[in-house]
Amino acid sequence: MNGVHDMGGAHGFGPVEPEPDEPVFHAGWEGRVFAMAVAMGMTGEWSLDASRYARESLPPAQYLSSTYYEIWLAALERQLADLDLVAPEEVVAGRSLHEPRPLARTLPASEVAASLGRGGPTTREAPRPARFTAGDRVRARNLNPATHTRLPRYVRGHVGTVDRVHGCQVFPDTNAHGLGEDPQWLYAVRFDARELWGEDAQAGVSVSVDAFEPYLEPAS
Amino acid sequence: MAEAHTHDRHEGSELTETQLRVRALESVLVEKGYVDPAALDLLIETYETRVGPHNGARVVARAWADEDYRRWLLSDGGAAIAALGHVGRQGENMVAVENTPDVHNMVVCTLCSCYPWPVLGLPPVWYKSAPYRSRAVADPRGVLRDFGVELPADTEVRVWDSTAEMRYLVVPMRPEGTDGWSEEDLAGLVTRDAMIGTGLPRSPR
Numbered sequence: 286m287n288g289v290h291d292m293g294g295a296h297g298f299g300p301v302e303p304e305p306d307e308p309v310f311h312a313g314w315e316g317r318v319f320a321m322a323v324a325m326g327m328t329g330e331w332s333l334d335a336s337r338y339a340r341e342s343l344p345p346a347q348y349l350s351s352t353y354y355e356i357w358l359a360a361l362e363r364q365l366a367d368l369d370l371v372a373p374e375e376v377v378a379g380r381s382l383h384e385p386r387p388l389a390r391t392l393p394a395s396e397v398a399a400s401l402g403r404g405g406p407t408t409r410e411a412p413r414p415a416r417f418t419a420g421d422r423v424r425a426r427n428l429n430p431a432t433h434t435r436l437p438r439y440v441r442g443h444v445g446t447v448d449r450v451h452g453c454q455v456f457p458d459t460n461a462h463g464l465g466e467d468p469q470w471l472y473a474v475r476f477d478a479r480e481l482w483g484e485d486a487q488a489g490v491s492v493s494v495d496a497f498e499p500y501l502e503p504a505s
Numbered sequence: 506m507a508e509a510h511t512h513d514r515h516e517g518s519e520l521t522e523t524q525l526r527v528r529a530l531e532s533v534l535v536e537k538g539y540v541d542p543a544a545l546d547l548l549i550e551t552y553e554t555r556v557g558p559h560n561g562a563r564v565v566a567r568a569w570a571d572e573d574y575r576r577w578l579l580s581d582g583g584a585a586i587a588a589l590g591h592v593g594r595q596g597e598n599m600v601a602v603e604n605t606p607d608v609h610n611m612v613v614c615t616l617c618s619c620y621p622w623p624v625l626g627l628p629p630v631w632y633k634s635a636p637y638r639s640r641a642v643a644d645p646r647g648v649l650r651d652f653g654v655e656l657p658a659d660t661e662v663r664v665w666d667s668t669a670e671m672r673y674l675v676v677p678m679r680p681e682g683t684d685g686w687s688e689e690d691l692a693g694l695v696t697r698d699a700m701i702g703t704g705l706p707r708s709p710r
Contacts, residue, residue, distance in 0.1 A: 293615035293642040293666065298635040301651040303698070307629050309553045314527040316553070319627070320545035321534060323594075328539065337617055353618065353633045358527060371533050379529035385537035394543035401551065404594040407670040435668045437615050439642065451598070451671055471669050482643055489661045492642045495669035 286431050289348050290341035293439040294482070315354040322361050327392045327400055330368055334461035338433040339364050409468035411453040416470065416498055421447045423474055424504040425496060433461035436500040440492075444504045445476035448493055456497055470498040552627050560591045561624035561674055562695035566688040568601075569679040579603055582674065586624060596623030596672055602665065603676040604702075609660050610675045611649070611702030613641035614667040621672035625697060632701065642666055652703045675702040682709045 292298075310316040326336060339360035341348070348356060365371035368386075375382050392400060417423055425440040435457050451471040459467040478490035520528075534540040564586055568575040578585040582601035586592075599621060602610040614620065615638045620628040631637050640648050645662045649655070656662065665673045677699040683691060686709075698704025 291616055292635055292638040295635070295639040298639050301631050301634065301636045301640070301648055301703075303631050303652060303703075304629065309557075309627055310549070311630070312524070314524045316549040317527050317531055317545060319552075320548035321531060321540060323548055324540045324544055325534070340617065349635070353630065355523065358523070358530070362530065370539065371530070371537070375533045376526065376530050379532050381533055381536040385539065388539060391539060391541065392544045393541050394547050397544050397547040397551070400594075401548075402593040404592070404597045406597050408598065435616060437666065437668060439615075449600075451600075451669070454598075454670060457669070471671070473665075473671070475663075478643075487644065487646055487662070489659065490645055490664070491661070492664040492666060494666045495671050497669065 286338075286341060286433065287429060287438060288341045289345040291438050293437045310354075318354045318358045318361070322357050324392045325361065325365070328388045328390055330370065330388065331364055332460050333405060334433060334455075334457040335463070336360060336364065337457070338461040341433070407455040409453050409455060409466060411470065412468060415450055415453075417447050417450070417472055417501065417503075419447050419450060422504040423447055423472075423496075423501040425474070425494075426500055426502055428500065430458065432458065434458050434500075436496060437494060439481055440474075440476055440494055440496075443476055443480050445474040445480065445493075447472050448475040449473040451495065454497075456499070458497070458499070472496055472498070472501070474501065552622070556623060557626035558624075558695075558697035558700065559692070560589075560626075561621070561697070561700045562692040563688070564589055564591065564601075564624060564674065565676055565695045565700065566692035568676055569683075569691050570686075570688045575603075575676075578676065586674070591623040593623050595619070596621050598671045599624070599674060600671055601674045601676050602663070604678050606678070607659075607661060608663055609656055609702065610663045610665060610673075611641060611645050612665045612667060612673040612675060613638060615639070615642055616666075616668055619667040619670075619672065621674055624674055625700060629697070649703065652698060654703070654705060675700050677702075677706050680706050680709050 340356050343359055366373055370386055372383060424444045427442045428436055453468045454471045456467040456469040459465050473493045474496045475491050475493040478486035535542055568578050578601045582599040586599050604610055618628050618633040642664055645664050680694055694707040696704050699706045
């Protein structure tokens with residue numbers, strides 16, 4: 286979706302402000318939100334791609350004025366409500382008002398280390414050979430789905446070079462919406478800054494994005 | 506996005522609306538049996554104390570000290586990093602990219618906040634912020650200046666936008682004057698920002 290989360294190249298956000306000796310969490314609630322989002326993700330009720338979509342589809346003004354973990358909290362609440370796991374009135378009440386829905390699995394403390402260690406592998410067996418190889422010139426297609434995609438706007442329509450073939454991976458565009466994993470070849474595609482930003486772009490700069498095969502077409 | 510640390514700083518005073526909401530949500534999730542509060546504690550503790558940039562620093566130090574390991578890391582980052590025990594969530598597909606006198610690498614996630622957790626821990630606020638996400642791909646030299654880093658004009662800058670599940674670790678250049686140093690001492694020079702590409706390693710002097 287063409288949302289405000291797709292920030293590459295936007296102006297006006299000001300300088301980057303590193304914080305010396307920054308803590309991992311700036312308040313106790315941030316850690317709780319982080320942990321709840323991870324633990325609920327591990328129930329398998331939704332995919333990581335679906336979580337990203339829930340965050341990026343918050344109202345634009347809310348997204349831009351929220352801190353990072355406020356975004357996580359709002360998206361988590363929305364996902365819980367959409368899947369009939371926690372109703373909004375239950376969050377207001379601070380207690381369960383409806384029968385819980387049975388979950389396929391939950392994350393007990395004894396499983397945390399093993400579960401984090403396993404992670405969520407996204408590599409899949411290739412259903413077909415790769416269409417592109419390193420060195421190929423490719424154009425990022427001009428795609429504008431209203432649904433989840435990982436093709437940033439700033440590369441659409443531009444020509445780059447395949448830098449690496451990463452393998453075949455779960456396709457977020459379908460997986461985010463429960464439409465299956467539909468594994469696709471993934472490539473690092475490198476674009477010269479002048480191709481992306483015009484003649485005034487910084488010299489000697491290039492930008493690589495990781496692009497799934499359906500995002501690309503051959504360029505001669 | 507606003508800075509996270511502007512929120513929730515008044516310790517000892519009344520709870521903020523967000524704090525109350527988070528408590529309420531956790532109470533509901535626990536009451537329904539969806540989450541184990543001890544598991545939440547452990548998840549937080551893992552990233553506050555065990556998993557962080559010291560992991561990545563050991564990977565870089567090994568690459569600096571051991572040429573075979575360096576070649577392995579650059580050709581199969583996932584396996585080489587796993588061999589040092591750093592595996593798992595948000596590090597399932599690791600790629601290591603090396604800085605040289607001619608090339609400087611810098612990593613961003615313009616679409617959200619993708620970051621290699623097993624080697625760097627959770628991302629800092631600035632990495633997730635709009636200023637970094639917007640400018641890293643269009644004005645990387647300006648971003649580097651925000652970090653006090655000025656590269657030679659003829660150094661090529663390669664930005665990696667982590668738009669899928671590949672996670673990038675920058676291997677910075679080994680500082681001069683560190684011949685014969687132990688891996689442990691070398692690791693002490695490797696900063697988090699040097700492994701994102703927004704900083705350089707500490708000077709040995």
